[in-house]
Structure formats: structure tokens, C-alpha cells
Amino acid sequence: MGDVICTVDVVLLTLRTAALHVLLHRREREPFQNVLALPGGYVHPHTDRDTRDAALRVLQDKLGIQSPYLEQLATFSGPARDPRGWSVSVAYYALVPENLIGNGKDCSGTTALCPVDDLRGLPFDHAQIVETAVHRVRNKSSYSSLPMHLCQAPFTLPQLQTVYEAVLGEPLNKVSFRRKMDELAVLEAIPGAFSSGNAHRPAQLYQLKPAWRHALSVTERGI
Amino acid sequence: MGDVICTVDVVLLTLRTAALHVLLHRREREPFQNVLALPGGYVHPHTDRDTRDAALRVLQDKLGIQSPYLEQLATFSGPARDPRGWSVSVAYYALVPENLIGNGKDCSGTTALCPVDDLRGLPFDHAQIVETAVHRVRNKSSYSSLPMHLCQAPFTLPQLQTVYEAVLGEPLNKVSFRRKMDELAVLEAIPGAFSSGNAHRPAQLYQLKPAWRHALSVTERGI
DNA sequence: TAAATAGTGTCTTTAAGACAATATGCC
DNA sequence: GGCATATTGTCTTAAAGACACTATTTA
Structure with missing residues (x-):
């Protein structure tokens, strides 16, 4: 029963030249080593208080971004979405002003800001996760702050x-x-x-x- | 990394005497054996195609209910919500007309229909899950079918x-x-x-x- | 025919959108 | 002063709600 991989993924969105962009991160390990993907990682049960905590840790460690607006998006699961095996990914989306990006790490090609309407070659089911996030953000923007x-x-x-x-x-x-x-x-x-x-x-x-x-x-x- | 418990829980809601009720199920095993709780269970990676599939299986096996309106609610996680350890529960909510309940199994005290505004003694974080579900349903009902x-x-x-x-x-x-x-x-x-x-x-x-x-x-x- | 609820027409109120007038900085 | 954009006032249009009238059944 314990053989389910448990991860979090973060869709970090920002606005650049009046278009929504998502921040992608070049993967350091297999699977999909060196491919641009959503920043994410395993849940660390010894240190994370919950999956939201894990998402904040991912943002901090991989992108050097702290305390953005962060909200749970949905959970994606199944045997095929990750080649390592049956997995559950709790996805979050974050919104930040563009100036906050690049203040942290990077500047070295490990991240890329890509327009959400022109994404190709995303690994896992990350294209679907981004699509869900963009749909949620556009919908929620129509009646909220x-x-x-x-x-x-x-x-x-x-x-x-x-x-x-x-x-x-x-x-x-x-x-x-x-x-x-x-x-x-x-x-x-x-x-x-x-x-x-x-x-x-x-x-x-x-x-x-x-x-x-x-x-x-x-x-x-x-x- | 693999030591995260992965489960699903289902908030099955119906309307009885003009009030929302949630269907609870008496737990057959520890923890909280014989306590009324949300129907739920481990994800079965060998048989479930995804967590939604797991939720449908839970509804079928524990309540004998097929094919209701079912939607993902949110995912709840942390070290304290389940005494067995750090856990992730993907929660779903289902809506069914009252007549559909009791057509399946039960009639023997293994389930109970409780008004959502008067719940006491729910184990785990199930009170919070129900509250989230009711809030979602009330909100979504205000602009949808x-x-x-x-x-x-x-x-x-x-x-x-x-x-x-x-x-x-x-x-x-x-x-x-x-x-x-x-x-x-x-x-x-x-x-x-x-x-x-x-x-x-x-x-x-x-x-x-x-x-x-x-x-x-x-x-x-x-x- | 009286009672009760279903279904519809229409007036009133309120919110949304269009348009225009005024305000205020910099050149 | 002239230009460009900010801010506000007000008229028009559309949606929501109130009210009432007609319709159709059983007792």
C-alpha cells in the first residue's frame, strides 16, 4: 500500500508583456534530467508540516522565492504520469509580480519563463497541470482580487x-x-x-x- | 520518501428534510474502529487508475453506490491527521438524491446520515473535510446546476x-x-x-x- | 366553485456599460 | 496653453426582483 510516490508541483505564474507566463525549472535528476518542467519534488514527511509546506520549500529551494500568493490547485494521480511508478502530485499555483523573479537564484539557465499559451515538450502531465492552473486563475480573476x-x-x-x-x-x-x-x-x-x-x-x-x-x-x- | 500514507475520503452529501446530510460509515478497523467517519481507504495502485477511481471504488464497496456526481474537493495532509503517520488524503465530494441511499448495502447500522451542521466526534480531520465540502457545494450552487x-x-x-x-x-x-x-x-x-x-x-x-x-x-x- | 399551487406578464429597482466633462501633471 | 491620461458625473441599457394575473387541478 505504501508504494505510491507522493510529490508536489508548483505552477508559478507571472505577467510579462501583458501575457501570463509560467516559471519552469530545469530538472537536475532523472527522470527527464535537464528538461524544463514545473518545479516540484517529493514530500518530505520528516520536515514538511503538510503539502503546502512542501510547495513553499520547493519555491524557496529551487527558485529562491518566498511568501508568494500560494493556493492549492488540484491533485493529479495515476500509474502513467510519472515513469517511476504510481504517483500522486498535489499541485499548487503561485502568483507573483514579475520583478520578484530572478531576485533569487538562477541567472544561469536553470529556469525559464514561458508564455502559458505556447508550451511544448513539458514532461509528466505538467501541460495538463499548467492548463488547469491557467483556467483556474482566469476564472477566479473574473470575480475576485x-x-x-x-x-x-x-x-x-x-x-x-x-x-x-x-x-x-x-x-x-x-x-x-x-x-x-x-x-x-x-x-x-x-x-x-x-x-x-x-x-x-x-x-x-x-x-x-x-x-x-x-x-x-x-x-x-x-x- | 515512500513513507507517506496515501488515501482517499469521500464526502457523500444528500438532502433530507430540506437539510444537507453527510453519509458516514462505521470503521471496520483501527484506527478509530467502530467510529463513524467519512468512507475512505487506501489508494490501491495495482487496481486504481487514479484517485478518482479509488473514490468510486470506496463508494461502491462500502456503500453500494454507483455513478453519483463526483468531484475532487481538495487534498489534506500532515503528520497529525492520521495516527498511523504522515498522510495525504485526496478528498472527493459526491451528490446523490436521497432515494439512492440505502438501496445498496447497510440497513444494519454500518452507515448513518447526519446533518452537516450538527456533526460531533468525527475522527481524523474529517470535520474539516466536511466543512470544506459543504462550503464548496453551497458556493458552487449559487451559480451552477x-x-x-x-x-x-x-x-x-x-x-x-x-x-x-x-x-x-x-x-x-x-x-x-x-x-x-x-x-x-x-x-x-x-x-x-x-x-x-x-x-x-x-x-x-x-x-x-x-x-x-x-x-x-x-x-x-x-x- | 373554492382552494391551492403552477406558470407568465409586466412594472420597479438595481447593477453594468457608454459617454462625456472635468482635473492635473508635463512639455 | 496644449496634450495626455486620471478621475468623476450622468445617461442608457440590461438584469434582477416584486407583484399580480391567469391556468389547472382536486375537493
Whole structure:
């Protein structure tokens, strides 16, 4: 009964040039040594408090990324998804602003940021896991504050609207968008802080209220 | 690495007297022998194609229930949730109409149907799993055809509305409800079939279109 | 025909979207 | 001042809810 391989995989998503990208990591060992794949690894029952802990450890050890927005996605299982044998992978997805990537390790070709709509050659069932994650993120973004975790604070409302539009893939009504952001009630204006340097009116800068740094607010009827 | 216990648990929900109930099963073995708990068991890598398959097997073997609406809920893990050791449980939830329960085995005290808002003494972290399932079902019911799987076909629209109201815990506008059922587009009227036996106008009988027996339809703005 | 519930028409209220006017920085 | 974008006001449109009217059965 104990011959089930138990792993975690992390789909780390970010926004680059208005398109969702996933961070892939070059595998150090067999199977699929040197192939780009989702960062993941065995659950370490002696040190991990749970699978979420294992996912955070993977992010820290393999990518040097700490404390992103992290949520359980789904669990994938079966005899064929991993050549080592019958396996269970608890998948998580993380959202980070682009600037957070590369601050840690790498810079050496061990990671790559790939557009989620143009992925090829992923090992295991990682293509399906990424697809599930992207679907979840796009869906959840349509009624919640989720995309705010892709935005580097401080940010302006027009910048945030651009992020929402990139994730959702459709233009949004400016007035409605602002009404919705107000309804979500997770942003706080930074007093006296405005965007600058542009040849036009500066915009108010905002940040997530601290209580919402790792939580979501949802609207009744969608963004 | 292989010393992680891998199990599935199933939260089987039904509606009895307008209240959500969960089907519990008396454990045949240690730990918690003879205690009522969620039906569950080890993943069998030699026979299960995946964890969903394991959940269906558990439903069949322990409860004699086949082919309900079944969906993955979440995965629960950690060193303390199971006294046997560090464990991962992939939880599923199933929805069935009440009449389907008891057609199989039991009738002998090995199972019990308990109201989800009045559960005590559940072993493991099963209380948390049930709570998560109920939360998921209530939330998903607010914008989808999910509650239809709690309804024995054929059913009338007023009956279905009662089911939605029971799950959501609030009264619904009759006209809006019918507009939404029309928008979901998953029901088909059974030609010439009407409810009868009551001292009032009979109601048209409906059933799920076959394509939607194991799928969900969702609305843009909620029920 | 009275009672009870099913089913529908329509008015009111509320939310969403379109449009435009004003605000404010930098050149 | 002129330009570009931010922000806000307000009108239009669409969805949701309230209410009431008609329909159809049994007692």
C-alpha cells in the first residue's frame, strides 16, 4: 500500500508583456534530467508540516522565492504520469509580480519563463497541470482580487486594470472596474503618493491592505 | 520518501428534510474502529487508475453506490491527521438524491446520515473535510446546476427551487429562478409528464439532459 | 366553485456599460 | 496653453426582483 510516490508541483505564474507566463525549472535528476518542467519534488514527511509546506520549500529551494500568493490547485494521480511508478502530485499555483523573479537564484539557465499559451515538450502531465492552473486563475480573476497578486505594489488603478485585462483577455469598462475595486475593498490609497514622470496627470498609488496580502476578496456578480 | 500514507475520503452529501446530510460509515478497523467517519481507504495502485477511481471504488464497496456526481474537493495532509503517520488524503465530494441511499448495502447500522451542521466526534480531520465540502457545494450552487444532482428525476421546477433554497439557505425569487434555469439550459421537459395527486394545478416534470448527467452548467451572474 | 399551487406578464429597482466633462501633471 | 491620461458625473441599457394575473387541478 505504501508504494505510491507522493510529490508536489508548483505552477508559478507571472505577467510579462501583458501575457501570463509560467516559471519552469530545469530538472537536475532523472527522470527527464535537464528538461524544463514545473518545479516540484517529493514530500518530505520528516520536515514538511503538510503539502503546502512542501510547495513553499520547493519555491524557496529551487527558485529562491518566498511568501508568494500560494493556493492549492488540484491533485493529479495515476500509474502513467510519472515513469517511476504510481504517483500522486498535489499541485499548487503561485502568483507573483514579475520583478520578484530572478531576485533569487538562477541567472544561469536553470529556469525559464514561458508564455502559458505556447508550451511544448513539458514532461509528466505538467501541460495538463499548467492548463488547469491557467483556467483556474482566469476564472477566479473574473470575480475576485486574485490578479492584484500579479501587481508590484505600489500600483495605480489604470495599471491594475491593465493587469486584469491581460489575465481575462478582454477590455474592461473603466467606470465599472473602479466601482468593483471599490466593492472589493482590499486597496488602500497611499496618502500623497502619485505616479509621476509621465507627461500627463499623475495617478493615485495604491497597495493591498495588509490583511489581504494572502487572502482573496470576491464580488457577488463578477468584475 | 515512500513513507507517506496515501488515501482517499469521500464526502457523500444528500438532502433530507430540506437539510444537507453527510453519509458516514462505521470503521471496520483501527484506527478509530467502530467510529463513524467519512468512507475512505487506501489508494490501491495495482487496481486504481487514479484517485478518482479509488473514490468510486470506496463508494461502491462500502456503500453500494454507483455513478453519483463526483468531484475532487481538495487534498489534506500532515503528520497529525492520521495516527498511523504522515498522510495525504485526496478528498472527493459526491451528490446523490436521497432515494439512492440505502438501496445498496447497510440497513444494519454500518452507515448513518447526519446533518452537516450538527456533526460531533468525527475522527481524523474529517470535520474539516466536511466543512470544506459543504462550503464548496453551497458556493458552487449559487451559480451552477450543481443542486440538480441532489434531485431525483423526474422533478418539477418548484421542487427544484426548494432544493436550491435548502442548499443556499435563502428564499429565491420564482421568476428569476425560472429565468436562470432556462439560462443554464440543462433541463428538458418530459413531454406530457406532469406531477399529479395534489389538489392543485400539476407541474411539468423535467430531467437533466443526458449530456449534463456528470457535468455542470454555470451562469454568468449567479442564480 | 373554492382552494391551492403552477406558470407568465409586466412594472420597479438595481447593477453594468457608454459617454462625456472635468482635473492635473508635463512639455 | 496644449496634450495626455486620471478621475468623476450622468445617461442608457440590461438584469434582477416584486407583484399580480391567469391556468389547472382536486375537493
